[in-house]
Amino acid sequence: MADPDFTGLSCPAPLRDHPQVVLGHGGGGALTHELVTHVFRRAFSDPLLDSLGDAAVLDVAAQLPPGGQLAVSTDSHVVRPLFFPGGSIGDLAVNGTVNDLAMSGARPLVLTAGFILEEGLPVGDLVRVAEAMAAAARAAGVRIVAGDTKVVERGRGDGVYVTTAGIGVVPPGVAIDPAGIRPGDVVLASGTLGDHGMAIMSVREGLAFESTIISDSVPLHGLVAAMLAACPTIRMLRDPTRGGAAAALNEIATLAGVGIEIDERSIPVRPPVAAACEILGLDPLLVANEGKLLAIVPAEGAAAVLAAMRRLAQGRDAVAIGRVVAAHPRLVVMRTAIGATRVVPMPIGEQLPRIC
Secondary structure (H helix, E strand, C coil): CCCCCCCCCCCCCCHHHCCECCHHHHCCCHHHHHHHHHHHHHHHCCHHHHCCCCCCCCCHHHCCCCCCEEEEEEEEECCCCCEECCEEHHHHHHHHHHHHHHCCCCEEEEEEEEEEEECCCEHHHHHHHHHHHHHHHHHHCCEEEEEEEEEECCCCCCCEEEEEEEEEEECCCCCCCHHHCCCCCEEEECCCCCHHHHHHHHHHHCCCCCCCCCCCCCCCHHHHHHHHHHCCCCCEEECCCCCHHHHHHHHHHHHHCCEEEEEHHHCCCCHHHHHHHHHHCCCHHHCCCCCCCEEEECHHHHHHHHHHHHCCHHHCCCEEEEEEECCCCCCEEEECCCCCEEECCCCCCCCCCCCC
C-alpha cells in the first residue's frame, strides 16, 4: 500500500508535520481535528459520522420488520502484530463484531469504533488500519457511524487498540438459543480450524512453510442467513475465537446441559496449520479463528444446512464434526483417530495472547 498523501492538509499543525501520533492528537484541539478529518472521516465517509455529533441518531424502525429484534454487541481488539498475512487489526475489528452479531442470527447494520493510539505510532500505519476497516465494512455491508480517539503515552499501549460496537436486526422467528439443543443434534464446522491463530504465531515466531498461513478473517452474516434459510430451527451458533473450538463447544455443552462428542478424523485442519501447531506444541482445537463458525443443528436439517454452507465461499469446507449426546452432560469428548476417547477441556488460560 502506498504511503498516505499528506499534501494539501490545512494549518495549524497539519499531519504532514507530525508523521507520528503525538499526545496532542488526543487533546481535542487542532491536531485531533486534523487526525479525525484526514484519517477517519476520509476512510469511513458517512453522513452520520461526518456530522461530528456526540451520538449518531439512527432510524432503526425503518430497518426493523414486524416481530424482528435488535442485536447489540461490543468487542475490543489488541492483536500483535497489527498487520499479518491475510489481514490487520482494522478488518479484524470489523469482522469480529459483525460475526458476533451474526451468531445471534442478526443482519449487521452499523458499527462504532473507538481507537486507543500510542504516542509514536506512525500516522501511515493508522491510515492503513482505517482503510482496512473501511474496506471490511464495505465488504460486510455495514456503516461506521460514530467513533472516538484517545492517545496514551509512549510505552503505555502497543500501537493501536480498537474497540467496536455493532447493532443488527434479527429477523422474525429466528431464535438462536442453547435451551433448544437436544441429544441427536449435529455439530457442524464451517471450515478449517486454527488458521487465524497460526497466521499470527507464524509471524511472531518466524516460522516458514511451503504455503503461507493466512488468517481466515471474513464476515459470516451472509453464511448465517443462508443456513437459516435452509433450516430456520438452527439451535446454536458460535464463532470460535479466543480459546478456539474447545472453548466454544464447552460453553455450548455447559449452557445446554448436554454432552458433545466430536470425531478427530472429521476436524478440518490445513497441513501448514497442523505443522505449526505441532512445532509450537499446540492443539488446533484451542487456536483462535476469526472467519469460522460452529453450529448445532437438528439432525433432520443437517444435510440441507451443509449443502447451503458449501455453496458459499465462507462455508465451502463445511463438515459435520460431531453430535450432541445425553451422556456425560456438560462435557466435550473427542474420539481419536485410533478409536480411543479423551475429554476436551475448557482452556484454563490464554495459550496465544494478543491474537484478536
